[in-house]
Amino acid sequence: xxxxxxxxxxxxxxxxxxxxxxxxxxxxxxxxxxxxxxxxxxxxxxxxxxxxxxxxxxxxxxxxxxxxxxxxxxxxxxxxxxxxxxxxxxxxxxxxxxxxxxxxxxxxxxxxxxxxxxxxxxxxxxxxxxxxxxxxxxxxxxxxxxxxxxxxxxxxxxxxxxxxxxxxxxxxxxxxxxxxxxxxxxxxxxxxxxxxxxxxxxxxxxxxxxxxxxxxxxxxxxxxxxxxxxxxxxxxxxxxxxxxxxxxxxxxxxxxxxxxxxxxxxxxxxxxxxxxxxxxxxxxxxxxxxxxxxxxx
Numbered sequence: 001x002x003x004x005x006x007x008x009x010x011x012x013x014x015x016x017x018x019x020x021x022x023x024x025x026x027x028x029x030x031x032x033x034x035x036x037x038x039x040x041x042x043x044x045x046x047x048x049x050x051x052x053x054x055x056x057x058x059x060x061x062x063x064x065x066x067x068x069x070x071x072x073x074x075x076x077x078x079x080x081x082x083x084x085x086x087x088x089x090x091x092x093x094x095x096x097x098x099x100x101x102x103x104x105x106x107x108x109x110x111x112x113x114x115x116x117x118x119x120x121x122x123x124x125x126x127x128x129x130x131x132x133x134x135x136x137x138x139x140x141x142x143x144x145x146x147x148x149x150x151x152x153x154x155x156x157x158x159x160x161x162x163x164x165x166x167x168x169x170x171x172x173x174x175x176x177x178x179x180x181x182x183x184x185x186x187x188x189x190x191x192x193x194x195x196x197x198x199x200x201x202x203x204x205x206x207x208x209x210x211x212x213x214x215x216x217x218x219x220x221x222x223x224x225x226x227x228x229x230x231x232x233x234x235x236x237x238x239x240x241x242x243x244x245x246x247x248x249x250x251x252x253x254x255x256x257x258x259x260x261x262x263x264x265x266x267x268x269x270x271x272x273x274x275x276x277x278x279x280x281x282x283x284x285x286x287x288x289x290x291x292x293x294x295x296x297x
Contacts, residue, residue, distance in 0.1 A: 017203075018228070031053065032132055046134060057102070065103070069234035070234070078238045084147075085147070085154070087154075088193070090166075099234065113135075113146045118137060119220065120135065140183055147183070158173040164213075165213060181266065192239065192241045195278075198290065202230060233290035237276075239272070
């Protein structure tokens with residue numbers, strides 16, 4: 001009985017914070033449903049009529065970010081006034097990205113549309129939250145329309161694979177994904193790299209991954225649960241934009257070499273942010289101590 005109790009307690013300690021985050025995400029969706037019913041809203045989820053409840057949700061997550069991770073956002077001035085594509089490193093869970101979205105909306109009253117994996121749209125009970133916060137499947141057509149309408153669009157080329165199988169070495173796992181580069185060239189918008197310091201120290205995946213890797217590659221579903229949730233310091237850095245080159249012709253836009261070079265520039269920019277702001281390999285103890293390092297403010 002004692003051994004069983006200790007085992008259950010250890011499991012709860014490992015997973016309590018990730019489970020709490022899931023609870024708060026569903027609570028946010030419930031708040032939206034109540035708001036929608038009370039105001040009899042049938043408007044487009046991206047319209048301004050939802051801004052008041054968006055602000056409420058953003059404030060909640062921003063307070064959570066400040067308290068639990070001492071969250072800081074740097075480089076907002078690097079975001080273009082108009083459309084652009086944000087490219088970021090994907091942690092074990094994208095809680096840092098949720099913090100970024102919340103603070104961006106509070107500071108700039110700006111909504112950034114987020115490209116998500118298909119499995120996200122199959123999660124039960126989150127349809128309204130995904131719509132109101134601007135989560136999209138990320139087809140080429142949808143991204144181009146969003147950019148044409150003046151939105152920022154964010155994507156993590158590594159996606160779920162990077163979330164599950166990268167580690168404290170902060171290795172980018174983009175493979176041959178260059179679709180975002182093609183969209184940026186077609187839409188004639190800049191690409192902006194983004195990275196959150198210590199995101200892998202806050203939440204991690206288990207080391208034994210061969211079985212889970214095979215399972216993911218065959219099903220494309222994330223069966224590996226994240227653990228951790230330690231209150232390490234989170235700092236999100238937005239890098240200098242990679243501008244669209246107006247000298248590139250229409251024919252050159254579709255050439256694989258042009259797309260590869262543009263993608264490679266972006267990967268280098270994200271990797272440069274990681275190299276500049278992250279201790280490799282990541283260290284949980286140092287990440288915790290950074291909560292008290294005033295010199296890094």
